[in-house]
Amino acid sequence: MATERPTDPIPSILRGRPRPGEAAIEVLLRLCGVLSIFTTIGILYVLLSQTVQFFSEVPLRDFFLDTQWTPLFADKHFGIWPLVSGTLLVSAIALMVALPLGILAAVYLSEYATPRVRGVLKPAVEVLAGVPTVVYGYFALITVTPLLQKLIPSLSGFNALSPGIVMGIMILPTIASVTEDALRAVPSQLREASYGLGASKVPTILQVVLPSAFSGIAAAIILGLSRAIGETMIVVIAAGQQPNLTFDPRESIATMTTYIVQVSMGDTPTGTLEYRTIFAVGMTLFVMTFVTNMISQRLARRFRGLE
Amino acid sequence: MQRKRSSRVGETIFKYVCLASVIIPLSLLVLLFGNVLMDGLGRLSWQFITSYPARHASEAGILPGLVGSVYLILIVGLVALPVGVGAAIFLEEYATTDAARAQYAKGPKRWFGLLWNRWLANLIEVNVANLAGVPSVIYGLLGLEIFVRVVGLGRSVLAGGLTLALLVLPIIIIASREAIRTVPRHLREAAYGLGATRWQVVREVVLPSAFPGILTGAILAISRAIGETAPIIVIGALTYITFVPECLSSEFTALPIQIFNWVSRPQPDFAINAAAGIIVLLCTVMMLNALAVLLRNHLQRRY
Numbered sequence: 001m002a003t004e005r006p007t008d009p010i011p012s013i014l015r016g017r018p019r020p021g022e023a024a025i026e027v028l029l030r031l032c033g034v035l036s037i038f039t040t041i042g043i044l045y046v047l048l049s050q051t052v053q054f055f056s057e058v059p060l061r062d063f064f065l066d067t068q069w070t071p072l073f074a075d076k077h078f079g080i081w082p083l084v085s086g087t088l089l090v091s092a093i094a095l096m097v098a099l100p101l102g103i104l105a106a107v108y109l110s111e112y113a114t115p116r117v118r119g120v121l122k123p124a125v126e127v128l129a130g131v132p133t134v135v136y137g138y139f140a141l142i143t144v145t146p147l148l149q150k151l152i153p154s155l156s157g158f159n160a161l162s163p164g165i166v167m168g169i170m171i172l173p174t175i176a177s178v179t180e181d182a183l184r185a186v187p188s189q190l191r192e193a194s195y196g197l198g199a200s201k202v203p204t205i206l207q208v209v210l211p212s213a214f215s216g217i218a219a220a221i222i223l224g225l226s227r228a229i230g231e232t233m234i235v236v237i238a239a240g241q242q243p244n245l246t247f248d249p250r251e252s253i254a255t256m257t258t259y260i261v262q263v264s265m266g267d268t269p270t271g272t273l274e275y276r277t278i279f280a281v282g283m284t285l286f287v288m289t290f291v292t293n294m295i296s297q298r299l300a301r302r303f304r305g306l307e
Numbered sequence: 308m309q310r311k312r313s314s315r316v317g318e319t320i321f322k323y324v325c326l327a328s329v330i331i332p333l334s335l336l337v338l339l340f341g342n343v344l345m346d347g348l349g350r351l352s353w354q355f356i357t358s359y360p361a362r363h364a365s366e367a368g369i370l371p372g373l374v375g376s377v378y379l380i381l382i383v384g385l386v387a388l389p390v391g392v393g394a395a396i397f398l399e400e401y402a403t404t405d406a407a408r409a410q411y412a413k414g415p416k417r418w419f420g421l422l423w424n425r426w427l428a429n430l431i432e433v434n435v436a437n438l439a440g441v442p443s444v445i446y447g448l449l450g451l452e453i454f455v456r457v458v459g460l461g462r463s464v465l466a467g468g469l470t471l472a473l474l475v476l477p478i479i480i481i482a483s484r485e486a487i488r489t490v491p492r493h494l495r496e497a498a499y500g501l502g503a504t505r506w507q508v509v510r511e512v513v514l515p516s517a518f519p520g521i522l523t524g525a526i527l528a529i530s531r532a533i534g535e536t537a538p539i540i541v542i543g544a545l546t547y548i549t550f551v552p553e554c555l556s557s558e559f560t561a562l563p564i565q566i567f568n569w570v571s572r573p574q575p576d577f578a579i580n581a582a583a584g585i586i587v588l589l590c591t592v593m594m595l596n597a598l599a600v601l602l603r604n605h606l607q608r609r610y
Binding site for chain 2: 019021022025026028029030031032033034035036037039040042043046047050100101102103104105107108109111112121123124125127128130131132133134135136137138139141142143169172200201202205223226229230231232233236237257260261264265270278279282285286289290293294297
């Protein structure tokens, strides 16, 4: 009896004929996958090439040290900080709304809700993430701002506060859902050990479950921050598009995203310095969201590794 | 005893604070829907749906926006769906360790090819994860440079559709991968045992079983694409347009852009038009989302 060679586990008669169709399909499917790599390369290429040209005309020092952003006026200034401060201000307001609500909502869904209640409430909360952002913008401008003006008379018609609050509602499902995943990943033995020591539910949640889920909650917060930084339409509609180096939420501000939209709506010819500013701003925005996304993914990997 | 009772009260209060954190955002959602309905329902009529935008709010309608949105959705569906599902099949069926072992069994010469597939798959995974977090305006900048200028499509509905297709691609890939992953291994092995090739297994076994999950992901992606505004403003969709796009190279507008245009006008009459437009947009998006949830709950096969 012939012995099979170990390097060739299948006798050649069973290997079948060559199938060029199969190989072609594999190549085709691989191309589909590779498109996402090309998308990333495309984004980087577009942003970098235009940004490099932008910085050949505007020195880096002006971009990072000037405190005014007025590229569309006769007296041009290219300081990015008013846009960054506007972005961070609105994002901070959004997080102040979404953090407590999102985390407590996640605690309810993961620790209190029966499977049936959870089956109703969780999709309902996810609806919040499915509402188009123009609709939230309308809500901020037409409903929330007039309401807030009754409470704070000095609030201007376009302000950072109202879009910030509405954006908080928008990012809440993101924060709640990642936090809930993290809470559910906490092993039930930890809870049972805590109950066994005589602790009731609230101390168990606050001192055992939430601290063990810390990295997941941090991932949720940072992911929410990244979403807030990149959000566009709510701020375009309700914040007034005024580059303003301020941390006063009552004033009108502009964010990086609103500037890009504002320039796109005008007739700025391609190839001009004004046109390149939107790519320089886009690059700054991309770097900020990329860094926050990376941090969030690292933290999330840590808690998913626990499972 | 006293202390025990107060802590029990604390327990109950905490539970209701948590419940309130779920209820408050939901009631805001109801408030939002109620507000939009009250403002816009009176304006909603057949005339509103079949008219062009006009200088007088009461004569204006959303026809070009609706038609533009339909064009965009068709392009997104035709481009992003096959490519996204294809990428997911590659990642789950061709570049996994299981697939690697099967290839190795055919002979060590294939070893290099599958190492290359694994390496490529890792790179694609990292890319998809990052692309899912890229803000939508950035996709607008990509579309503006690549599709509008380099490829030379101009500010056309095709350029807008392709931009949105790239935007929703990560959503489709992630959802399809999850759907494919729920197909149990023994089904594949049974098919291989009958002598099926890899593609036959994918076509006859994996895709039919994963179909409901893939469809759910596709519907969610389409509903996201309908509501996206910023990227197509950036590539240059017009905000005031009095014609219906006739071909793929026509200039266009879309429903959310028409709404945005009306919201940003100071006259309150146009805000009413915006509300009526929002009702149409929300109804479409919410119906699609509900359909996706229903499919997920009822069609998904349990093994």
